Amino acid sequence: MTDPAPAATAHAIRRPVLWYWEDFAVGTVREFGRWEVTREAVIDFARQFDPQPFHLDDAAAEASLFGRLAASGWHTCAMAMRMTCDEYLLDAASLGSPGLERLAWPRPVFPGDVMHMRTTVLQTRPLASRSGVGVVQSRSEMLNQDGEIALVWEGAGFFGRRPDAAPAPMP
């Protein structure tokens, strides 16, 4: 079988783990990322996954509650996820997520907006059902260039616990 994603695969395999469950401290706030939202990307995502008129068509969007062409809420989640991956998740012993307790879209994301992220560690605990795994409960917010929150989610992520032999990360 040919490798369908050579660059990404190589990237995935080679990246060393810097952050384990023990490295997430309750109360820590990170601000990071920069995502320019383009009209092309908004329409491309909507065509594939959420072809409601206010995500595709200017006139329809103007007549909607959004007022103008706005990104699908699922597209905004995808943007937030990618920024989170690039900031720390790809350097962490991330094991996936069972879900979210809350997901809110308090305001639209428009083409031309420049988004960034703020994440807050809310709670951590070992996972009782599986040794070597811990849970990190966190809140993720995506904000626009005016500091307005367009997306909030709160949920759990699973992370591998630090092996005895692994060195502590740089402070």
Added chain:
Amino acid sequence: MTDPAPAATAHAIRRPVLWYWEDFAVGTVREFGRWEVTREAVIDFARQFDPQPFHLDDAAAEASLFGRLAASGWHTCAMAMRMTCDEYLLDAASLGSPGLERLAWPRPVFPGDVMHMRTTVLQTRPLASRSGVGVVQSRSEMLNQDGEIALVWEGAGFFGRRPDAAPAPMP
């Protein structure tokens, strides 16, 4: 400006509204949709939005909690959204969503899986802050070919209320 999405735009503009807020009856369950999950789509979405190793690379996925290459949770939401659009949202006076109270990924979605949807209307109410708009609270589940639930969300959608002049839909 040239039209960036001629087919979708035409589709969006021409599609008449069949379903208003009044047409969502509490307790109604719909089963619908069919979505074949391909390896190419899983990797393509992950590359763009969630490039964690278990979404991109077979060997990394085999060593993960997923056991084999699995779709990003955000990709599963996008699949569910598209099936929901095609089933009824594009025929409804849909006005967007303020968010979800719950989003769970109880099991992975793998390439080769064939997914479908089940939605249940939980509650409806007029939106106090804006006349002409109502809220539909619903649960959406995405199931695989074995009837196993891979995605659940519960949340609110805004819908336009039926104008006095609009005819009732076909029963």
